[in-house]
Amino acid sequence: MTARPVLSIVAVAGLGLLGACSATTGSGAAPAGPAPTSVVVQRQAVAQNTTKLVAAEVAGLGQVLTDENGRTLYRFDKDTANPPASTCDGDCATAWPPVMATGSVDVQGVDPALVGTVTRSDGSKQVTVKGWPVYRYAKDSAAGQAKGQDVGGLWHALTPGGGKAASAERQTAINTTNIPGLDTVLTDQNGMTLYLYTKDTKKPSKSNCDGACATAWPPLLANGEVAVNGVDPKLVGKVTRSDGSVQVTVGGWPVYRYAKDTAPGQANGHGVNGVWFEVEPAGCKVAEGKKPLTSSSSGAAGADPGSASY
Incomplete structure (x- = not known):
């Protein structure tokens, strides 16, 4: 009387071993029980690890x-x-x-x-x-x-090239304005004064302002096609920065804004550290001898203690 249950347990165990062996080796017909499930789980694991x-x-x-x-x-x-x-x-x-x-x-x-x-x-x-x-x-x-x-x-x-994607709120533009003391200079689409950095190169175009420098002097990035007003379109170009983003150039010079300019018409970055200058419509720097008459004194025509060596 006690042998029958023992035989039943052995039989069930044997079926379990057979099923596991079949699933592992793939030989013979796959049983209708656990084998298909184990294959699905393996496929899901591969998908999750990709x-x-x-x-x-x-x-x-x-x-x-x-x-x-x-x-x-x-x-x-x-x-x-x-x-x-x-x-x-x-x-x-x-x-x-x-x-x-x-x-x-x-x-x-x-x-x-x-x-x-x-x-x-x-x-x-x-x-x-x-x-x-x-x-x-x-x-x-x-x-x-x-x-x-x-x-x-x-x-x-993140762009496919590793750069920063630009929001499409407003198209990048190069415009002109007159700032007393500086005459006609370039501005962006928001009227903010644009600058060039004499430590960059214009031929070939190359930006040397990254990290903390780019925080103090945000590069003007190209958001789509650049609208140009009051400037020869042939002077306007683009350069790829070290982080993969695309910066606008004028006359070959990468152009920037200045973080301490908080409103249109300001030019607090004029002459900072002797290397930052507004950009004229011809793509050249504004003469060092000129001085903006409408900007605050902070940062104008001299070293800026907050901008290190740049």
């Missing part, structure tokens, strides 16, 4: 990078690309989840040579594009959203 970088159009930004779910990807100005380093941990990484390289990285519309990884402070591996660590934004809840664009002036949607 990170995707996809170039896609996002309204208001043009072509940017998205993940496998269509969510916009971002870069952080406080990180560095050379060498790659992430400075977003703790609460920052909760708001801006890093894109982790837990398996293979699949790219669509992205040069694979630009894609790499960086080791974070916790030892995990984060995906990089042209050296920049890549993030999502927790407040983007659906594909096509880009709520993280320009947050704090530090977060920007």
Whole structure:
């Protein structure tokens, strides 16, 4: 009487072993029980371990990078690309989840040579594009959203080339205005005075103002085609910066705004450290002997203690 249950248990165990063996070796007909399930699980595991970088159009930004779910990807100005380093941990990484390289990285519309990884402070591996660590934004809840664009002036949607995506609120423009003491100078689409940096080069065009310099002197980035008014269009061009963004040039010189100019008509950057000057319509610097009559005294015609050596 006691032998029958024992035989039944052995039989069931034998079936279980047979099923596991069949699923492992693939020999013979697959049983209708657990084998198909184990195959599905394996496929799901492979999919979950594949990170995707996809170039896609996002309204208001043009072509940017998205993940496998269509969510916009971002870069952080406080990180560095050379060498790659992430400075977003703790609460920052909760708001801006890093894109982790837990398996293979699949790219669509992205040069694979630009894609790499960086080791974070916790030892995990984060995906990089042209050296920049890549993030999502927790407040983007659906594909096509880009709520993280320009947050704090530090977060920007990532272009396929690793640069910053430009918001489409207003087209970049080169205009002219008259500033007493300086005569006719160039301004951007918002009427803010434009400058050139004599430590840059104009032939070939090259910007040497990055990092803290670019914070004090924000480069005028090209948002779409550049509208030109009062300037020979042949003098207006573009140059790719070290971070992959595209800066406007005039006469070959990369052009900038000055953070201490807070309203149109100001020219507080005139002559700062002897290397920053307004730009004339011909693409040349305003003469050093000239002096703006309408700007505040801070930063005008002399060294600016807040701008280091630039």
